[in-house]
Amino acid sequence: MKPIAQLFLLLILSACGTPPNDEATATASGPDTLASPAASTSLAPAPAPSENDTLAQPELANPDAPKVPSVVYLTGKFDPSKHPDFVKVAAKYTDGDPYVLHQATYASFEQMHAAALADGVKLVMVSATRNFERQKQIWEAKWNGQRLLEGKEKANEVYPDPADRARAILRYSSMPGTSRHHWGTDIDLNDLENSYFAEGEGKKVYDWLTANAATYGFCQPYTPKGAARPNGYEEEKWHWSYLPVATQLTDFAIANLKDADISGFAGAEAAPQIGVLENYVLGINGACKE
DSSP states (O other), X not given: OXXXXXXXXXXXXXXXXXXXXXXXXXXXXXXXXOOOGGGSOOOOOOOOOOTTOGGGOHHHHOTTOOOSSOHHHHTTOSOGGGOTTXXXXXXXXXXXXXXXXXXXXXXHXXXXXXXXXXXXXXXXXXXXXXXXXXXXXXXXXXXTTSSOBTTTBOHHHHOOSHHHHHHHHTTTOOOTTOOGGGGTOEEEESOSOGGGGGSHHHHHHXXXXXXXXXXXXXXXXXXXXXXXSOSSSOOOTTEEEEHHHHHHHHXXXXXXXXXXXXXXXXXXXXXXXXXXXXXXXXXXOGGGGO
């Protein structure tokens, strides 16, 4: 019986041995084992910003790109050289100084310039966009008497009353925050004296503009003062405004701007006293409001 017992014992030991190699590998890869990086689930893409997301609003996300229309754009409190809607004016159109304009204004001006040249009239840009900071420099130099009014008098000496001083400066210069030159829509052409346009080459230029500028969207906002335009700046035969953009801003000013919003410079306290919005921002040629 001893050989039979030994054989039985061998059969029992064989049944309790280790598993084959491939089974051991499978066990080591069970559910509790960390997956390799390649096998991990990839992250879902970030959702697109909603329309109400602050970062999705260009005016708030980028202070150099306020929208048309908006109060920031209207009051010129941005750098037009950094605004994506503004372009540099080619030197061949200017008096040599560097200028920028809203791209829509510039495109139409190029067409108008070509048409005028074909008729023997050369339009030369002598001023264009001026933002709030540049207008503030001009205004305060006049307000403080560092720059003579119309080359003759110091405003701070002749006009001690703020309202009177503001009106005197406003004959030809805008308060910061109220100038149409903030908008990239307005240009000054050829000369800054009305007398230049009364005869000779100047008259030829002005006659051409009055007959043809409207075809290209331009209008003279400051015509002679009288019954039709009793308030605002004096006549400026050199000043022309591109209406397809400017009218949007004029309408926006009517609905949203108040005299109390005009601030941030010497003499700003006079804005409500003189009604700068009604009498100056809106005191323009009726044809330029259409």
